[in-house]
Amino acid sequence: MDFPTVCPACARENRAEFTDSSVHALTCAHCGARYCVFLRKHRFEVLFDLGTRASMDGYAREAVASFAAALERFFEFYVWAFTLERAANAEQEFSAALAGLEGTWRHVASQSERQLGMFALAYLLREGREPDFLTARGLGTDFRNRVIHRGTLPTRAEAEAYAALVFALIDRLLTELGPGAAHAELAQEQVFAAHLAGLPDGVTAVFEEHPGMFRARRFGGLAPTLKLQAQPGPPGQGAEQARKPGKAVNDARAYQQALFRQALEERGALLRAFKGPPPGGSGQG
Ligand SMILES: [Zn+2]
Secondary structure (H helix, E strand, C coil): CEEEEECCCCCCEEEEECCCCCEEEEECCCCCCEEEEEECCCHHHHHHHHHHHHHHCCCHHHHHHHHHHHHHHHHHHHHHHHHHHHHHHCCCCHHHHHHHHHHHHHHHCCCHHHHHHHHHHHHHHHHCCCCCCCCHHHHCHHHHHHHHHHCCCCCHHHHHHHHHHHHHHHHHHHHHHHHHHHHHHHHHHHHHHHHHHCCCCCEEEEEECCCCHHHHHHCCCCCCCCCCCCCCCCCCCHHHHHHCCCHHHHHHHHHHHHHHHHHHHHHHHHHHHHHCCCCCCCCCC
16 A cells, blocks of 8 residues: 655655555655655554545455554554653653563564553553453454454445444544653654664655544544434433433444544545645635
8 A cells, every 4th residue: 555745856746655664765756856754644543544445445354454453553552652651751761661662562562462461451550440342342353353364245334334433442542542642653753763863865854744534633623523413302202212222332333433424524624625725726815
C-alpha cells in the first residue's frame, strides 16, 4: 500500500510505500530530487485507514485483517503511551525509559497473547479498574478468527460492523488516554530526530501529518458532535424499552456504527479541507 507525497523541489506527486519506521526515503521520478518523508502517523492509524480503504474497494476479508492488526498495534501503542507517561511523571529520563521499553517489548513482540497481557496490566495500573472489554464478544474475536484463520468470507456489512467495533474501542481508549497519548508521539519524534540527524546533504526532510480516521476526530478541529438519537417509540414506553435484555447490546452496536460513520464523514471533510478548494474554484475570497 502506498500514499501520495509532493516533491519539495518540483511540487509534483510521487507515491511512497508505507514503511514500518514511518520514514520514507524517496527520489523524485520527475526531477531527481532526493527527499525524506516523515509521516506523523502511528501504525494502528495506518492499518485502520488501510482497512477502511479495503472495505470501500470491496475487499472485506482484507479489511477485517487490517482492522484486527490495527487493534493489536493499538494495544502496543497504549502500552507505549502508558509506560512513557509513567516514566515522565516519575521524572525518569526519556531515552532511558524508551530503551527499557524497547528491550521489554522484544520479549513479547512475536506473540500477540503476551502483548494483550501487557496491555491488560497497563490498563489496570493506569485506570485502576479491570479492562472488562477484553472479552471475546468485546473484541469480536470469534468473527476475527473465523475470517483470518478459517478463511470465512465476510460480507461487507460484517466487515463494517467489525470496523465499527474496533473503531469505537480505540476511540474510547484514546479518549481515556487523553494527553497521555502524547508520550507515544514523543517516541516517534525521537525516531524521526535520529533519522534527521543522519540525513545526507542534499536530502530535504518533509514532515507530513495525514488526517486519518482518529486524527480527524482528535486533531482536525472538528468537534465530535455525535448524539445517538433515541428511536422515538410509542409514548411512555421509551424507558421500559431501554431496560429490556438485548436492547443494550443493540444500542452499543448502533452507537459503534454511528460513531464510525461520523468518523468517516469527518475524515472526508478534513481531506477536502486539506486539499483546498477544487481546481478552478473561486474559493471564499
Ligand atoms: Zn521533483
